[in-house]
Amino acid sequence: MHKMESMDIRHLVVSMSVPIALSMLMSALYNIIDSMFVAGYSQEALLSVSLCYPIQTLMIAIACGIGVGFNTVLARYLGEQKPEMASQSVLNGMLLALISWLLFLAFGFLGSRWFLGLFTREAEVIAQGDAYLMICCGFSFAIFFQITFERIMQATGRPMYNLAIQGTGALINLILDPVFIFTFHLGVAGAAIATVIGQVTAMGLGIWITRRKVPEIHMDIRKFRWDGPLMLRILQIGIPAMVMQAVMSFMSVFMNWILMPFSAMAVSVFSVYIKLQQFVFMIVMGLTNALIPIVSFNFGAKRKDRIFPAVRFSLMMATAIMLAGTILFQLIPGPLLALFNANQDMYAIGIPCLRIISLSFVFAGVSMILCSAFQALGHPGMSLGITLLRQLVLLIPMTAILAHLYGLDAGWSSFVVTEVICAILSILEWGKVKKQVNLQLA
DSSP, X not given: OOGGGTSOHHHHHHHHHHHHHHHHHHHHHXXXXXXXXHHHHOHHHHXXXXXXXXXXXXXXXXXXXXXXXXXXXXXXXXXXXXXXXXXXXXXXXXXXXHHHHHHHHHHHHHTHHHHHHTTOOOHHHHHHHHHHHHHHHHTTHHHHHHHHHHHHXXXXXXXXXXXXXXXXXXXXHHHHHHIIIXXXXXXXXXXXXXXXXXXXXXXXXXHHHHHHHOTTOOOOGGGOOOOHHHXXXXXXXXXXXXXXXXXXXXXXXXXHHHHTTTOHHHHHHHHHHHHHHHHHHHHHHHHHXXXXXXXXXXXXXXXXXXXXXXHHHHHHHHHHHHHHHHXXXXXXXXXXXXXTTOOHHHHHHHHHHHHHHGGGHHHHHHXXXXXXXXXXXXXXXXXXXXXXXXXXXXXXXXXXXHHHXXXXXXXXXXXXXXXXXXXXXXXXXXXXXXXXXXXXTO
């Protein structure tokens, strides 16, 4: 019997989520490490990388959305004992990854200067950001295929390989960043080169592991066949997941527009906050990424006795993790900002920012877990709607109004109000979904 339907549910959630969380933390480390090193290079370098961050998160969001789509379909086919369809779902997912790379390749060469010009007229910042984006977008095939192979490990119950793939890439990036930035005096371009070398290496390792260690998947491109209904099914699940993760990118763009009139430092502070909160949020995202195939597999296997305990335990874990994150941000905001070579202006804006926004963490965790359950149980639209409310529809107008009328500190409080509202909405919707699942699997 497959471990998805036989292992103790708490042990299963932990054993799958911990490697995924560590893997995602290592994925986030690419930009975090770049930012920490370039902050020591110059403040203009930090601002340029901060302005590029939404494009990087958009690439990862699209890659992860495609991954969630074929990962959910793959897990269900494995639960239904359909190996041929499982392999076809992977091959069709790889085609989507290839198309996505070509789009970002075009953007890197044709649209990066235009994008950076939306936020600044400083020639040095635009030049450094343009170099960074051209390199990262041009070689983005690596991140798209790397995440594809990570999701294969996840769906087949081998999360430790996620850690190996991501860990290898992040370690290489960490080692090469100071070499290219400072030793070779390449600055921001050096950070981008170190990043793509790490990603290409991680992609190669993912290919090797899939071919040698995952016998359930036969990744023979010669056997690929275009399957319209299968592709549609992947996209139906993947697009909402893609948009859910992409809203972070769009939220960052809108926040940059809101904050730039206050000061360029406010933009850098918010970018630093996003990177710091990833150390907390990525752990919970590890839970959500583990929960999706667990719930999807057991839904396909008609094991509702395992679906609800998995969601309940994940909620408990997420609440504890987010509470710990809140306490950390409340107690040591100064030392956290110091990781990015903070000056007095950054401390003045950043300390209130970290303390106020961190009050929203627990409520965000509730919404994140329940939205992943909605995805796995065939309600991606519901998950998308709540995510849009959390990060765009409610948050952005409220931040703009409060910041304009009462100042930056009031603007930060919009995160707390938004997350409270969305957590309540998520809980109410979960009650309805539970009733539907009970009727379907009765």
